[in-house]
Amino acid sequence: MVLCGLFGAQTDQINTLISVTEGHSVTLHINITELHTDEDVEWTFGVQSPDEIIATIYKDNMTSSSINERLKNHVEIDAQTGSLIITNITTQHTGLYQVTITNAKLVNFIYRVIVHARLPVPVISRDSSQCSSSSSSSCCCVLCSVVNVSHDVSVSWYKGKSLLSSISVSDLNIRLSLPLEVEYQDTNTYRCVVNNPITNHTQHLHITQLCHTSAVGVLRCGFTEAVIRLVVSAVVGVATVAVLVYDIRSRRESPSTSDESECK
Structure with a gap:
C-alpha cells in the first residue's frame, strides 16, 4: 500500500491518496486512539452517491456495515477508533471514501483509494515476424508480452540499467507486447519490466537459450x-x-x- 499524501486539503478536512494492490487489506485511519462517547462516526462511499452510508458508529456504540453491493462483506468498522477496514479489496472498490466525525466540532476525512490489478509476469518469446528484412539474418527478434493489464501498466526493455523502449496502455484487459532485436552473439544483459505505480515484475532475456535455434x-x-x-x-x-x-x-x-x- 502506498500513501501519497494530501490532495486539496481544506480546513477541518484531511484528504489522502492511497494506492493498493487488489487482494490486500487496507485500513483507513482517522488518527483517533479512542472514540469519545459523544462522537458519531459515519463512513460514505462514492461521488455519485455521497450520502450512501457504508458503515457507522453512533453514540450508543451501535454499529452498522455496508449496504453497497460492491463493498458488501468487504468492510468493517473499528468500534474503538472508528477506522474503516476493507478486506480482500478489488478494483471495483476504487473511489472516494469519506468519514464524518460529529461532536462539538465537525471533522471530515476524505480518502481517494486506487486499487491496482495484480501485475502479470511478463513472457519473453521469439518472434521472427518482428524482424526487419535487412536484419533477419544477423539478429534474433524477441517479444515481451503481458495480458489482461489495466490502464496504469507499462512494459519496458532495459539494456543493463539503460532504458531502450517502453509502451503503456489506455484500455483495460488487453495484450501488451514490446519487440526487441538483439544480435545472436550479443553478451549484454537485457530485461523486460512490467510495472504499475506501486509494483513491478522483471523477466530476464537469456539470448543463448531463446535464440539457440x-x-x-x-x-x-x-x-x-x-x-x-x-x-x-x-x-x-x-x-x-x-x-x-x-x-x-x-x-x-x-x-x-x-x-x-x-x-x-
Missing part, C-alpha cells in the same frame, strides 16, 4: 555460401582442365605438321 539459420546461410563457392571452384577447375587438354593436343599436333613440310 538461430544457429540453424546461420548454418544454412553458411552451407549455401559453401555450396556456391564449391560450384564456382568446380567450374573454374573444369575450365582449367579444358585449357590444359587443348594446350597438350595443340603441342602434339605441331611436330607432325613440321615433318610433313620437310618431306615435301
Whole structure:
C-alpha cells in the first residue's frame, strides 16, 4: 500500500491518496486512539452517491456495515477508533471514501483509494515476424508480452540499467507486447519490466537459450555460401582442365605438321 499524501486539503478536512494492490487489506485511519462517547462516526462511499452510508458508529456504540453491493462483506468498522477496514479489496472498490466525525466540532476525512490489478509476469518469446528484412539474418527478434493489464501498466526493455523502449496502455484487459532485436552473439544483459505505480515484475532475456535455434539459420546461410563457392571452384577447375587438354593436343599436333613440310 502506498500513501501519497494530501490532495486539496481544506480546513477541518484531511484528504489522502492511497494506492493498493487488489487482494490486500487496507485500513483507513482517522488518527483517533479512542472514540469519545459523544462522537458519531459515519463512513460514505462514492461521488455519485455521497450520502450512501457504508458503515457507522453512533453514540450508543451501535454499529452498522455496508449496504453497497460492491463493498458488501468487504468492510468493517473499528468500534474503538472508528477506522474503516476493507478486506480482500478489488478494483471495483476504487473511489472516494469519506468519514464524518460529529461532536462539538465537525471533522471530515476524505480518502481517494486506487486499487491496482495484480501485475502479470511478463513472457519473453521469439518472434521472427518482428524482424526487419535487412536484419533477419544477423539478429534474433524477441517479444515481451503481458495480458489482461489495466490502464496504469507499462512494459519496458532495459539494456543493463539503460532504458531502450517502453509502451503503456489506455484500455483495460488487453495484450501488451514490446519487440526487441538483439544480435545472436550479443553478451549484454537485457530485461523486460512490467510495472504499475506501486509494483513491478522483471523477466530476464537469456539470448543463448531463446535464440539457440538461430544457429540453424546461420548454418544454412553458411552451407549455401559453401555450396556456391564449391560450384564456382568446380567450374573454374573444369575450365582449367579444358585449357590444359587443348594446350597438350595443340603441342602434339605441331611436330607432325613440321615433318610433313620437310618431306615435301
